[in-house]
Amino acid sequence: MLYSNIIRPILFNLPAEIAHNITMKQLEFLQQSALGRGVIRYLGGEVKSSPINVMGLQFKHPVGLAAGLDKDAMAIRGLFELGFSHIEVGTLTPRPQPGNEKPRLFRLKKDEALINRMGFNNHGSLAASNRLIKRDPSWGIVGGNIGRNKMTDNENAVDDYLISMNHLRASVDYFTVNISSPNTPGLRDLQHKKALNNLLSAVFEENKKSDTPRPLAVKISPDLSKEEIQSISRLAVECGFSGIIGTNTTIGRDSLKTKTNKVKKAGLGGLSGKPLNGRSTDVVQWIKEAVDDSVAIIGVGGVFTAQDVIxxxxxxxxxxQIYTGFVYNGPSMIHDIQEAWRP
Ligand SMILES: Cc1cc2nc3c(=O)[nH]c(=O)nc-3n(C[C@H](O)[C@H](O)[C@H](O)COP(=O)(O)O)c2cc1C
Incomplete structure (x- = not known):
C-alpha cells in the first residue's frame, strides 16, 4: 500500500534511471544503521524461511534478485533485509566501464515492462569483490554475474570472464556466465556452439584450479529457438555447469499495449517484465525437457505474482529471480510470492 500509493507515484514521476539511483542511494543509507535496517524490514514485511538446497548451496527460500539491479554490490545488506534469499550482482566486467549513453532505461507502464540498454555500466569486478568480501555470509547467497567489456572482442572474451572470476572467487557463492545481454554488441554470438563450448570449458577449468570452486551457471536469452536452447542446456551439462538461468531480456516487441511510437522512441534494448513472462516460462520448460534434473534451473522473466512463481x-x-516485478510491485512482493512456493 505504502509503495503503490506513495513511493511508486513519486518514483514513477522521475526518469527511470534517476528513480533507480535514488532508490539505491536510500537503501545504501538505510542499510548502515540498525534503525535503517528496521525500516527496510518494515517495508519488505516478514519473509519466512523455507530452506532449499540448489547447486549445492543452501538458500533461505527460492526467491532472489536478478542481475542488473545492484550491479556493483552497493546495497546488498539492504536488499537482503528486504527478504531476498539471494542477490545476483553484476554484470561485472574486468575493467570498469560507463555503459551506454543516457537515457538508456524506459518504462512501458501499460505493459508493466521496462526497456533497457544500460550496456554493463559497472565499477569493475575487483571493486565489487572488495565490497562483497566484507559481507556476513549469513545474510544470504550472492551470485557473481560476469561478462566481457564492450571493447573486448569475442576472440578475447574468455580472458575477460576468467579475470573477473579470479577477482570474485573469494567473495561470491556462485558464478553466472552472462552471454545473453542484448546491449553489448556481439555478446550473444558467444551462445553459438563452438564459442560457447570454448568459453564454458575454460570457465570450468579455471574454477577447478581454485581451492574453493563455485557452482557455475549460464544465463541464456529468450530469443533463441527451442532447439538452440536445448542444445545449449546439454552443452552446459557436458561442461560441468550446475545451473541454467532462463532468461535475460528479449529484443522482441510483440503484443505490447504501449503505443508503437512510444516503444519506438525508447529504441533498442532488452525488454523485461510482464510481456516476457510466457516466453521465459516456456524456456524453463524446454531446459527441463532437455536436461531434466542434471542442472538446477533458475526461472527469470516477468514474475509479478504468486501464480507466476507457481x-x-x-x-x-x-x-x-525478479527484477521488473520488484520495480512495479515494490518490496512487499517478495513476501507475497515467496509464500507461493510452500507445499
Ligand atoms: C535495467 C536492467 C538492467 C539489467 N542488467 C542486467 C545485467 O547486467 N546482467 C544480466 O544478466 N541481466 C540483466 N538484466 C536482466 C534481468 O536480470 C532479468 O533477466 C530480466 O530483466 C528478466 O526478468 P524480469 O522480467 O523480472 O525483469 C537487467 C534488467 C534490467 C531491467
Whole structure:
C-alpha cells in the first residue's frame, strides 16, 4: 500500500534511471544503521524461511534478485533485509566501464515492462569483490554475474570472464556466465556452439584450479529457438555447469499495449517484465525437457505474482529471480510470492 500509493507515484514521476539511483542511494543509507535496517524490514514485511538446497548451496527460500539491479554490490545488506534469499550482482566486467549513453532505461507502464540498454555500466569486478568480501555470509547467497567489456572482442572474451572470476572467487557463492545481454554488441554470438563450448570449458577449468570452486551457471536469452536452447542446456551439462538461468531480456516487441511510437522512441534494448513472462516460462520448460534434473534451473522473466512463481516452478524452475516485478510491485512482493512456493 505504502509503495503503490506513495513511493511508486513519486518514483514513477522521475526518469527511470534517476528513480533507480535514488532508490539505491536510500537503501545504501538505510542499510548502515540498525534503525535503517528496521525500516527496510518494515517495508519488505516478514519473509519466512523455507530452506532449499540448489547447486549445492543452501538458500533461505527460492526467491532472489536478478542481475542488473545492484550491479556493483552497493546495497546488498539492504536488499537482503528486504527478504531476498539471494542477490545476483553484476554484470561485472574486468575493467570498469560507463555503459551506454543516457537515457538508456524506459518504462512501458501499460505493459508493466521496462526497456533497457544500460550496456554493463559497472565499477569493475575487483571493486565489487572488495565490497562483497566484507559481507556476513549469513545474510544470504550472492551470485557473481560476469561478462566481457564492450571493447573486448569475442576472440578475447574468455580472458575477460576468467579475470573477473579470479577477482570474485573469494567473495561470491556462485558464478553466472552472462552471454545473453542484448546491449553489448556481439555478446550473444558467444551462445553459438563452438564459442560457447570454448568459453564454458575454460570457465570450468579455471574454477577447478581454485581451492574453493563455485557452482557455475549460464544465463541464456529468450530469443533463441527451442532447439538452440536445448542444445545449449546439454552443452552446459557436458561442461560441468550446475545451473541454467532462463532468461535475460528479449529484443522482441510483440503484443505490447504501449503505443508503437512510444516503444519506438525508447529504441533498442532488452525488454523485461510482464510481456516476457510466457516466453521465459516456456524456456524453463524446454531446459527441463532437455536436461531434466542434471542442472538446477533458475526461472527469470516477468514474475509479478504468486501464480507466476507457481508457473515457473511447474515448468521446472528450482529458484526464481525478479527484477521488473520488484520495480512495479515494490518490496512487499517478495513476501507475497515467496509464500507461493510452500507445499
Ligand atoms: C535495467 C536492467 C538492467 C539489467 N542488467 C542486467 C545485467 O547486467 N546482467 C544480466 O544478466 N541481466 C540483466 N538484466 C536482466 C534481468 O536480470 C532479468 O533477466 C530480466 O530483466 C528478466 O526478468 P524480469 O522480467 O523480472 O525483469 C537487467 C534488467 C534490467 C531491467
Amino acid at each position: 508457473d515457473k516452478r511447474n515448468a521446472g524452475a528450482d529458484l526464481v
